Amino acid sequence: MKQSLKFLITATLLMTLIYLFFGLVSGLEMYFLSLRATKLIAMVLASVAVGYSSTSFQTLTNNHILTPSIMGLDSLYLLLQTVVIFFLGSHSLKMMSETSDFLLSIGLMVGFSLILFKRFLKGQTQNIYIMVLVGMVLGQLFSGVSTFLQVLMDPNEFDTLQTRMFASFSNVNTSLLLIGTIITILVILYAIADFQTLDVLSLGRDVAINLGVDYQQIVLKTFILISILVAVSTALVGPLSFLGVIVTSLSRKLANTYKHSTRILYAVVIGILFLVSSTLLIERVFNNSTTLGVLINFIGGMTFLYLLIKER
Secondary structure, three states: OOHHHHHHHHHHHHHHHHHHHOOOOOOOHHHHHHHHHHHHHHHHHHHHHHHHHHHHHHHHHOOOOOOHHHHOHHHHHHHHHHHHHHHHOHHHHHHOOHHHHHHHHHHHHHHHHHHHHHHHOOOOHHHHHHHHHHHHHHHHHHHHHHHHHHHHOOHHHHHHHHHHHOOOOOOOOHHHHHHHHHHHHHHHHHHHOOHHHHHHHOOOHHHHHHOOOOHHHHHHHHHHHHHHHHHHHHHHHOOOOOHHHHHHHHHHHHHOOOOHHHHHHHHHHHHHHHHHHHHHHHHHHOOOOOOHHHHHHHHHHHHHHHHHHHOO
8 A cells, every 4th residue: 555545544534533522522422423423424425426426537538627517417406406495495395305305306417417428428539528518518507597596586595595505514414324325335336347447448548449448338337327426425415516626636646546446545535534624624713604615616726727727
């Protein structure tokens, strides 16, 4: 194991222990531990989803800047929540069970992805770029419609919507966490068998085909797995648009290997370390005066600009 990975794992374990046990109120230890453990599991799930989906997405698109959020899934999730509250009212979300809303959000996001894949994935690299471009344009459309409806929305209804607009690990539903955990574990176990194939795909489409890779089949399957994980993560904790940029750029620098098994592991560990450290910073330093989503977007945006300037 590389020294950098050992350091990351050690730092992650240390920050996790600090997060779980620091500042416990006497007599209420188990109560606060259960709350923190729930948030920690959600962070791990989000990191696994973002680490795998962003790393494999960059391999498929042969681009070190793009992440699955460019496909418009985050914007579609926000549009869905906005439309429900705007036309049916916030009471409709309260009447709808958390599980129903969770599964509906996942179903619509995965369905939207499948429509794009079926329409544009014909086994050519150019079609992948067209699909990404169409997804980006539709994402902007969804975002614009959401903003328009939010302007017309009652302020009280908007307050309800605002809690779903940004990533948050504070109010994760335990039952949804169980469903999300099961889905994530099944997807990752299914995806592990293709890690070596993704290593070959990183050489380029033509080289991969010459080496015997069924290019169209592996691309379609990987995109479907990506859409499922992104949908689960977004529906569970909210949009994490720039987290993928952060973890993939750091994992690529630190891992310094073409092997996806190593790069994805780095990305997952970096994601957990970043989320736990950011949560500690927000709770202990900023006294919850800002949100995790703002911090992710700020650091991720700076990272994105750096990559635009430095990457060829």
